[in-house]
Amino acid sequence: QVQLVESGGGSVQAGGSLRLSCEASRLTYRWYCMGWFRQAPGKEREGVAAINSVGTTRYADSVKGRFTISQDNAKNTLYLQIYSLKPEDTATYYCAARLGADCYLDSVAFNYWGQGTQVTVSS
Numbered sequence: 126q127v128q129l130v131e132s133g134g135g136s137v138q139a140g141g142s143l144r145l146s147c148e149a150s151r152l153t154y155r156w157y158c159m160g161w162f163r164q165a166p167g168k169e170r171e172g173v174a175a176i177n178s179v180g181t182t183r184y185a186d187s188v189k190g191r192f193t194i195s196q197d198n199a200k201n202t203l204y205l206q207i208y209s210l211k212p213e214d215t216a217t218y219y220c221a222a223r224l225g226a227d228c229y230l231d232s233v234a235f236n237y238w239g240q241g242t243q244v245t246v247s248s
Contacts, residue, residue: 126151126237127149127150127151127152127222127236127237128149128150128151128237129147129148129149129150129220129221129222129237129238129239130147130148130150130220130239130240131145131146131147131218131219131220131239131240131241131242132145132146132147132148132242133145133146133242134218134242134243134244135243135244135245136245136246136247137210137244137245137246137247138210138246138247138248139210139211139212139246139247139248140209140210141210141246142206142207142208142209142210143206143207143210143244144204144205144206144207145161145204145205145207145218145220145242145244146202146203146204147159147161147202147203147204147205147220147239148200148201148202149201149202149203149220149222150201152201152222154178154224155178156177156178156224156225156226157177157178157222157223157224157225157226158175158176158177158178158222158223158225158226158227158228158235159175159176159177159196159203159220159221159222160172160173160174160175160176160194160220160221160222160223160228160230160235161173161174161175161192161194161203161205161218161219161220161221162218162219162221162230162232162235163214163216163217163218163219163244164216164217164219164241165213165215165216165217168216170219170232171185171187171216171230172185172229172230172231172232173185173187173188173192173205173218173230174188174192174193174194174205174230175194175228175229175230176194176195176196176203176228177226177227177228178226179226180196181226181228182194183228183229183230185230191207191208191209192205192206192207192208193205193206193208194206203220205218207244210244210246211246212246212247212248213246214244214246215244215245215246216243216244217241217242217243217244218241218242218243218244219238219239219240219241220238220239221235221237221238221239222235222236222237223235223236223237224236
């Protein structure tokens, strides 16, 4: 069973930066996709970025240029670097994984989820 644990959330002022981390255990598969999703109160879960096992990335249009997804295979860790934070980025951010190299920002395609980390951006 794949386990995902997020960290790195917090409260920041608009314009600041954060780096979220997701440590994955038991993700010992050749082909996989890992992604970051977020959910604000009263809103649907939104995919923001994804990366597969060969490093192909995908971003939501709303975050392109401000969010960077990366992975450190040696540490089994996924990252999401967020720059120029805006109040509308306030949400719980979730790490997710699925088996297979196909990598789309569709939450229903992901089988494994972390517990989430809260990001709050004040103006």
